[in-house]
Amino acid sequence: MAVIDLANPTRFLTLVNRVLPWLIGATALVFAYGLYRVAGAPDDYQQGATVKIMYLHVPGAWLGMMGWGVMTVAALGTLVWRHPLADVAGKAAAPIGAGFTFICLATGMLWGRPMWGTYWVWDARLTSVLVLFLLYLGMLALYWTAEDPNRSARAAAILALVGAVNIPIIKFSVDWWNTLHQPASVVRMGGAAIDASILVPLLIMALAFTLLFFTLHFAAMRNEILRRRVRSMRMMQAREVPV
């Protein structure tokens, strides 16, 4: 089925309704297997059992970044091809991406407390994820304040593209800022290569989280389409009320 066929929301809804149960099932299965592997994974010789936070933390970071990638593709779809579903996809991705970024930050803070002795350090990675989270919140604020979905879709698309250009620059400048202000003062993992006994469960968990992302994304897109239908039906209803 070509992408253009999906421009019809009804056809898209049929597809989503057919695919979603399978996606949910696959997510649950991979999560179950991943958690089983995580439970069997060895503790780190330095960090003990807290290393298991990583299985939430790292996929959260990856998908937080992927969320903006999805929004960028959707933005191109909105501005270049005027695909009617593109802004639905972009709007649905924003809160999910923000959620995964939040998971990354929250688990990172909880991990930092026992390992570094503090919830937060102004480390380069933490800081750039924090700025990414702020960008997500700005995007959500844009959606909250807009009344007309069409208008907000295009504004959000431009913001997504500007953000996509800026995120690498922000990452680079935060790295610079960090090395300038404070030498690496915290124990960093990744000094040594990760052992396969930890890496394989991590990759399985990353796959599970990716499936979760797309499950949530499809469901959110369906909800957004239905929400827009409700909106236009209400407007039609309001028009029919005799004066």
Place this chain on the structure above:
Amino acid sequence: MNPFLALIGRDMRLAIRVGGGALMGALFYFTVVAMTPFAIGPDLNLLARIGPAILWLGALLASLLALDRLFATDHEDGSLDLLMMGTMPLELAVAAKAIAHWLTTALPLIVITPVLGLMLNVEMSAMGWVALTLLAGTPALTFIGLIGAALAVTLRRGGLLLAVLVLPLTVPVLIFGVAAANAAIIGPAPFGPPFTILCALSLASLVLGPVAAAAALRQGLE
């Protein structure tokens, strides 16, 4: 007369005359910098150390302040529609407005920076360097803010939304601006690299800002 220069002249006249508020940014900057010692205490050594950071933060906030009026007034009285229908490319028109905005809000702020630096116990010889970093960096703030202003006017919202959208994007400018200023004053890191990157950020946003802002206006107000 060249329409580009004419538009710059028009916006500057509007800003300078009654009801404009060109100097409001500089006044706000002055007030913010004056308020900071009340928050962190009158210790002159501490103020000297974080002086460049205070000046940069003040400049960042002051440049945001007037941005939401950049397109809003023109949108209200219809002259924005004329600009969009005119023969001059919208990108150029938007850039002209940004340049006028920079000349009327950022430039006065840079001019009064040396005086404020004295109050923060930053050495006189170092103030030139701080002012130079502001001169190189504030165009980036204006042109990134331009995108936010265009988005805000298409959504008919301004003020806080604009700040929330624009501030995270200005993180690199703030980092390299303060880094260059500190390198010039305290050292030991060389002044050149952060300063040239700051110039690069300004030049890049000079291109990206008008294109994105014009796209936002075209998409949003059609």
